[in-house]
Amino acid sequence: MTDTTAPAQKSGIRFTGAFHRLLAFSGLIALVLVFSLASPNFMQTQNILAILQATAVNGVLAIAVTLVIITGGIDLSVGTLMTFCAVIAGVILTYWGLPMPLGIIGAILAGTASGLISGTVVAKLKVPPFIATLGMMLILKGLSLVISGTRPIYFNDTPGFNQIALGSVVGQIIPAVPVPNGVMILFAVALLASFVLGKTALGRYTFALGSNEEAVRLSGVNVDRWKIGVYALSGAIVGVGGVLIASRLNSAQPALGQGYELEAIAAVVIGGTSLSGGRGTVLGTLIGALIISVLANGLRILSVAQEWQTVVTGTIIILAVYADILRRRNL
């Protein structure tokens, strides 16, 4: 049964996804054009790199939360989980003095473990995802503060750690475009997540769970296991985000993170992923994250007052989702 429904599902998604991608993408292009015309300082290599750098962490978090949202769930814990993973890397590298790869692996494992817990609470204990991950958000925030003693953990004893996000392998090959490694990692995560969603059983069930969980369950599939799997993968991706932010700041800042989940969710929604599940693309989310950073950066370059920046960003989010509603009505 799943064999017959899944391909139909996929082709439908491919079509609507492509259409919306076009819409979000033209929005991004329009923003870039407007800002380029408004200020000669916008379209400069250094500024474009700054925008990409600002997108890296939010982009990774948004991709993580995209997976969960496609299943019809939500994850409010991505912001503080990112911080928790950064703190775990700090404990491994700075407190214990272990080599750098172990810190990176530890952070990703911590994210995976947290995802397993969230997924289990949602799937097995039947706690609604909103509440389960709200709880996890607070638990992780508290644990980060406890473990770090509320002080930042610096990575000064791990030379090269800040190169994970700030260094540029691309720049060593093509000096004219020193794209930071953090951005390349974001692209790598996006490719990986797209592959999982498009080419694997986990991806197929991610969409199926969001479309009609009951139908999947009735067809004899172990729904809980797949759902926990999605949350775990999402957590692992957040772990990558934790490494990125720790590397960029060369420190794990334990009080950071709350509020970042909303920005990630905003990127997902702007990118055309439906909050009711069953529909969404990683590319759309990536574009959504870029729209948010371009908007923030461009408004700053134009010296728009901070109060108004927030108003404009909010307006764009609503308009983006409204455009999505109109599109669905027209279909």
Place this chain on the structure above:
Amino acid sequence: MLNRRTLLGAISAVAMLAASTPVMAQDNYDIALISKGFQHQFWQAVKAGADQAAADLGVTVTFEGPETESQVDRQMDMLAAALSRQPDAIGFAALDSQAATPLLQQAQDAGIPVIAFDSGVDSDIPLTTATTDNVAAAALAADVMAELIGGEGKVAIVAHDQTSRTGIDRVEGFSNRIKEAYPNIEIVSVQYGGGDQLQSTEITKSILLANPDLKGIFGANEGSVLGVANGKQELGSDIVVIGYDSGAAQKAFIESGVIAGAITQNPVGIGYQTVQAAVSALKGEELPEIIDTGFYYYNADNMSDPQIAAVLYD
């Protein structure tokens, strides 16, 4: 098609907003201030001072800061965007000096003068730092304490920590002044409660129980002094309490007499002098290493004076 038009509508709204921002004249300096916070009363007071200076000196000032004082990465994004804008000068209050170093280096390479404000930046890139002289401010607290307890007896200090610059400066400023000027006053205890109200309460109670003849306690920041006031109330003590900064709770304690009075920094002055220093730097004038932005002692009597009320926050 309708969809795309909707989105284009949004984009043109942005464009209109962009067009409405003032076009800068050549001689009008563009100064970007990146602060540690934005909507907090303290930072809004700093912004008010900066706006005032901008009006007085005929320059353009933008003021931005992250939502909370923990969002170090957001502050970096703001600093990066400010650099791309190519302002004439930058004012910067670092949340984390180390994280900001690469961007400050960029500013220096681009020949953009940087003025540090509030807390210093651990770097030689900023030309000057506009900040409160915490040592002198805490010495004023010591003078007031001495006067209120009659120049003799035992006092104690409850501070936030012994690692931050403000923690060190305020404790040293208070205790050195007592040692130099008031030989009959003895500091029996200096304790650290992390700026946490509850912890500072427990510390205060233990100090009071250990020293029944204690005359007064200096609380070195908002959280510390609130703890001292709580401890004093819980034990029904009548010691003299001197605080630091403001905030609704501390102001209420001062009005009810639990806290005798407090030192307030001058956030308006911090903003004003930062912009002034930036303009001086652009004109090639010499700047001192530190610009003292001033501080006041306030109590229930002068709390509503316009000059004091302007620098207090809730």
